[in-house]
Amino acid sequence: MNRKTAHILDKCLKRMEDGDSLANCLADYPEYAGELKPLLELSSHIETFRDLQPAPAFQQFSRRKIEQQLQTKQESVTFPGLIRLIKQRRQLTMNRRFQMAKIIVSVMLALAVATGGVAYASDSAHPGDFLYGVDLAVEQVQERLRIETASRLQTQIAHAEERLSEAQAELTENNLENSLQAMNRYAEQIANAARMIGSEDGANQEQLRTMLRTALTLHQGQVDDILEGLPVQTREMLHTRLQESAGPFGPPEEAGPPDEAGSPNEGGAPPDGAGPPEDGGPNDGAGPHDGDGPRDGEGGPNDGAGPYDGGGPNDGTGSGNGSGNHTEGDTTCESSLSEEVKALLLDLAEQYRGYADYDYVLSLYCAEGSIEQVEAILSDAFGPQGGNEGGSGNGSGGGKP
């Protein structure tokens, strides 16, 4: 019976798709009409959502974002690739590079401490645009979704590179204010990366530290150009801050004085040695489906594999282990928190709901060590209202104190 009813249902669906009416079809199968009518009406209702569209912002900007991410995947920041590249570059200009690397790392950290911001970035809008803040928040969410730390660091570095490009583009247009804004974002991105690394332990931290340093060294030519274009006073201010705050992620030796912000990087060609992610990179094999999922392979097109075969490489974005965003460092940190601090962090996560979840707020607290600093970072990043105007549900009214 089921099979026959299913068959007639299908026939009616086909007829309706071809323009026939529901009534006509039911008239041809009166003994089934009672059962089929509500099902056919339901199917018509579902079909009204065939044209459901993503939100306008997604339609407008997502392609560009995707293409940029593809570029990032192709061109940047695999750890082995970076190491290989930096070795090649060092052969060319080793002494000067090393000196400049120290300066740039220090400058960036100085900037970061001065601005005290959280990593955010934009690629759909330019500094000064209305949408810039929205896109920064979107990117930050994207970063938080990266469970695996190295992968997250890669994303942060890639976003920092976007900021750098924006700063240079704005400078070319003589928009100093926007350029400075983008540089601040860059610094914040780097600072956030540094904070994240700070919460890692041991060998992992050392690898991440090298990765960040290497990336900063690669950025240096572009940074030099930008600094040269900024007013002298701004540069001096940055220099002062640099002296104050090189921090634990600075170069291994004491930074020398800035040489008038350095000179442009003659060897600043794009990293031609960089290619697609390589085997053995930091993301390989770290995903949730290794050995425990229903998938049985990577399942390319038409490979005759089953329905769970469609997945390509694991991108490290899932966890599958219920661990959420917690890093090991965060877990240790969290276990030492008082109930009062946890409650405050929960309040903050609620207040900034949509922008910062509890895990993220926790990671900020573990890196910063004070509620006030976490609040300042969230406020800098998302504004004093935290983007949750509807109230937090905890009696705080949703606004920041």
Next chain:
Amino acid sequence: MNQTTKTSSEYLSRAARGDRRAFGEFYELHRDEIYRYIYFRVSSQQTAEDLTGKVFLEAWEYLQRKRINENSIQNFRAWMFRIAHNKVVDHYRSRKDVVPFEKNIDFLSDRENVEHDIEFRAAADELRNAIQQLSPLYQQVVVLRFINQLSHAEVAQILDIREGHARIIQYRALKELKRYIPEVYEP
């Protein structure tokens, strides 16, 4: 092979050789259908958008890592929906709930259409909630058939079942779905 399929296959062939722009075109052509599929299977618009991006990034990664022939590329649609399904599974495994950004996005809507959009979204949300009461297999059949407008043959290919089975599941899924939203369809 219709024109869209032919064009998509050509874009994928170029993308497999590293052409990002071609992949961007492919994305433009298929973004919405993948989005719709995911939308009805997760809990928020933002999550659907986020996972949609991930589906395409994964497809790109696959194209770069594997040599695939033209014939294989022609079955891209089934392949894309399978990746989408896997992303939905990943999402529920990792239990990531991304709170939507609709507030921001509303600024971008044409204000004259906002009311209509809100009603449409509300109805879509209602349907989505009902669909999610179904088993994953039933969900897939309903969405692939009635939202994505795939044929039984395509659904069967994606789910690795026989066409006849897909037809039966369609009937059973509609019957069950009717239980969760009966009031809308009373005569």
